Amino acid sequence: MRRAVQDSDRSAPFHASSPVIILNQMVQYNPTRLDTSFAALSDVTRRGVLEQLARADASITDLAAKFDMTLTGMKKHVGVLEQAGLVITEKVGRVRTCRLGLRRLEEEAAWIERYRQLWDARFDELDQIVEELKRKEKADGRKKRE
Amino acid sequence: MDARRESEPAAMKNRTTVERKSERELVVTRTFNGPAHLVFEAWTKPELFRRWWVPKSLGMSLLSCELDVRVGGGYRLVFAGNPEPMAFFGTYKEVTPHSRLVWTNDEGGEDGSVTTVTFEEKGGKTLLVMSELYPSKEALDAAGTGAADATHETFAQLDELLVELGASVGRS
Numbered sequence: 001m002r003r004a005v006q007d008s009d010r011s012a013p014f015h016a017s018s019p020v021i022i023l024n025q026m027v028q029y030n031p032t033r034l035d036t037s038f039a040a041l042s043d044v045t046r047r048g049v050l051e052q053l054a055r056a057d058a059s060i061t062d063l064a065a066k067f068d069m070t071l072t073g074m075k076k077h078v079g080v081l082e083q084a085g086l087v088i089t090e091k092v093g094r095v096r097t098c099r100l101g102l103r104r105l106e107e108e109a110a111w112i113e114r115y116r117q118l119w120d121a122r123f124d125e126l127d128q129i130v131e132e133l134k135r136k137e138k139a140d141g142r143k144k145r146e
Numbered sequence: 147m148d149a150r151r152e153s154e155p156a157a158m159k160n161r162t163t164v165e166r167k168s169e170r171e172l173v174v175t176r177t178f179n180g181p182a183h184l185v186f187e188a189w190t191k192p193e194l195f196r197r198w199w200v201p202k203s204l205g206m207s208l209l210s211c212e213l214d215v216r217v218g219g220g221y222r223l224v225f226a227g228n229p230e231p232m233a234f235f236g237t238y239k240e241v242t243p244h245s246r247l248v249w250t251n252d253e254g255g256e257d258g259s260v261t262t263v264t265f266e267e268k269g270g271k272t273l274l275v276m277s278e279l280y281p282s283k284e285a286l287d288a289a290g291t292g293a294a295d296a297t298h299e300t301f302a303q304l305d306e307l308l309v310e311l312g313a314s315v316g317r318s
Contacts, residue, residue, distance in 0.1 A: 115172070118204075119276075120162040123176045125198035127160075129188045130180035137184065 040084035045069070046077050050086060050100065057099040060089075169283040174276045182267035183244045185274060189263065190215040190247070199223070217241050221249065257285035 040046055049063055058066070064074035078098055081087035088101035160177040167173050178185050188194045196211040209224040209231055215238055222235040233253060240248035245265050251258040259278045266273045280286040 116162055116164040116174075119164065119174050119176070121201040121203045122198050123162050123178075124159075125201045126185070126188055127178060129194055129198055130178050130184050133184040133187060133194075134180050 037084040037086065040080050040086055043077070043080075046081055049074075049077060049081060049098075053087065053098055053100045057097050059095045059097050061095070063098065167277070170280040170286050172278045172286070174278075176274050178272045178274060179270075180272060181270055182265040182272045185272045186244045186247075186265050190241075196223075200225075214238070215241055215247075254285070257281060259285070 041050075045067055048067060052058060052063065052066060060071060060074050060078055063069075063078070064071045067074065069077075078087055078089060082089055082101075085101055087098050089096050089098045091097075160179070162174065162176045165173045165175075188198065190213065192211045192213045195213060196208050199211075200206055200208045207226045209226055211223050213219075213221045215221075217238060217240060219238045219241075220235065221238070222233060225232045225234075234251065236250040236252040236258065238247065238249045239260070240246055240262075244267075247261075247263045249261050251261060257280070259280045262277045262279070264275045266275070
């Protein structure tokens with residue numbers, strides 16, 4: 001699964017300004033994946049790791065030291081973040097470097113939100129028309145009774 | 147006037163939800179504060195339909211809107227496009243006054259979706275459920291691209307929001 005995500009990243013680089021790509025992502029949406037993303041964000045250490053990685057890429061060893069944690073413990077946290085697509089790791093020589101991989105969350109939030117916003121905008125206008133029709137019907141009803 | 151809608155009290159506004167029911171089906175739900183026959187009217191009278199289908203915030207204009215709402219009747223919406231006008235068209239398959247509409251979306255050829263809209267009245271309010279069912283996952287893929295082209299303008303603001311969202315996730 002991770003493989004596939006990385007492949008598609010390479011062939012279609014994500015730009016927040018490109019609705020075509022976002023709506024293409026739409027069809028790859030999977031609620032389980034979104035759950036994974038939010039579950040990954042539910043832990044304070046993992047959020048700390050993301051914050052750290054937002055400043056600079058770091059190795060698992062660096063992160064373990066920074067968060068005063070065993071290497072195994074940090075590997076576990078990074079694994080969860082990686083599963084959720086929030087972090088991407090890459091092994092160079094003997095060091096595994098971690099960097100932010102926010103794309104997937106953005107993509108998932110993006111497609112559903114874009115599609116929803118379109119309908120929400122339409123329905124806001126429709127609300128007004130329904131109000132208008134209600135008023136009109138009420139007025140007509142009064143007229144008929146008179 | 148159009149202050150960001152997010153800042154308005156949530157209780158004032160009915161929520162629009164979107165759910166992907168399956169690989170080839172998207173479902174949108176929304177409640178309206180009015181009886182079903184009025185909501186239905188707004189979906190079936192062209193002069194009303196065109197007012198909300200193309201919200202101001204979309205930044206697009208509709209050149210024409212023809213709806214022949216009866217089983218076997220057709221519809222045709224033409225948008226001012228750049229450079230070419232874009233047409234959306236299809237046929238009504240089911241028309242049950244005040245409760246159900248089914249139509250095809252034929253501009254995409256064989257990959258077009260079938261739209262089903264149901265109107266369910268409860269206590270003077272109407273629950274609207276709209277389903278877009280595509281013949282295949284791939285067809286939904288392709289349609290996503292087309293919809294994106296058609297609604298390009300509306301998304302600039304959301305892009306900004308997403309950038310903020312991305313940044314705040316990084317910061318949290």
